[in-house]
Amino acid sequence: MAYRIGELAKLTKLSEHTLRFYEKEGLLVPKRNDSNIRVYSEDDRLWADFIVHMKGTGMSLEDLKKYKVLRESESENYEELVAILVHHKDNVEAKIAEYQHNLELMNKKIDMYRQYINGNDEKDLYQRFVEGKNTKNE
């Protein structure tokens, strides 16, 4: 299977602009056909998907470029590749933990507001509770 830029754009939900931008950046460089049209291979598509996933969890294009270099080198740098992945995984896990913590805070706050809406009148106490008095850890 091979794709032209418009097709790949649809598949990856990246814009054509972005795809050309990635090419300029050396991150995703398709072959060209006789008419100089970009032809993305199946491999390119998978790599594009990978990019989308990784940047979706906060990996920078710079890091993706580094990863790409390693991945394409003949020197079998699998340990390095794994190290990058593990490092990023750790970051993502930390992010998840932080998000979950903040989710709890939000849920508490929401509950408090709802209680208040349902007639609790102790506004001062309420405000203190909701906006932080017992959410102060760290």
Add this chain to the structure above:
Amino acid sequence: MAYRIGELAKLTKLSEHTLRFYEKEGLLVPKRNDSNIRVYSEDDRLWADFIVHMKGTGMSLEDLKKYKVLRESESENYEELVAILVHHKDNVEAKIAEYQHNLELMNKKIDMYRQYINGNDEKDLYQRFVEGKNTKNE
């Protein structure tokens, strides 16, 4: 308890620059003492912490400003406040789900690489599985 800008900066891990920037933006506006020094109240600190938490999960300063307006209005817009919170919560939950999905992908990839490092020789199959890369010449 009251804090000067340097103290609050330490507590919140925001820079003094940022705190002044937030003031300019109307997001966190402390009182001043007779010498025109910013004096952050306990409430201000709590609000600052809240800002840190929320922006840590991707809420924009714009949204935080809207939240602040609602929160400070006398018109008891608690439903609206809750709506904002719930909306943001939904976003955060979606983000967590996405992150977890990508975590799985990464873990699979890491396992594959490790298997390969430990002597599996089916490079083509492996590469295709991991990134869709195969060893066809490019």
Add this chain to the structure above:
DNA sequence: CCTTGACTTAGAGTTGACTCAAAGGTGTAG
């Protein structure tokens, strides 16, 4: 033939959230 989708270069503009700089001035604790 005409539309569609592709191509080019080069550079400018956007966004959000800072971040810093210059070049002063003031107030207070030790």
Add this chain to the structure above:
DNA sequence: CTACACCTTTGAGTCAACTCTAAGTCAAGG
């Protein structure tokens, strides 16, 4: 007295990752 933390204004700079524009050319399909 001196150091230090604080204050001011205005505006410029930074960063990543796009996003778009102009102004043109080109090739294939219905």
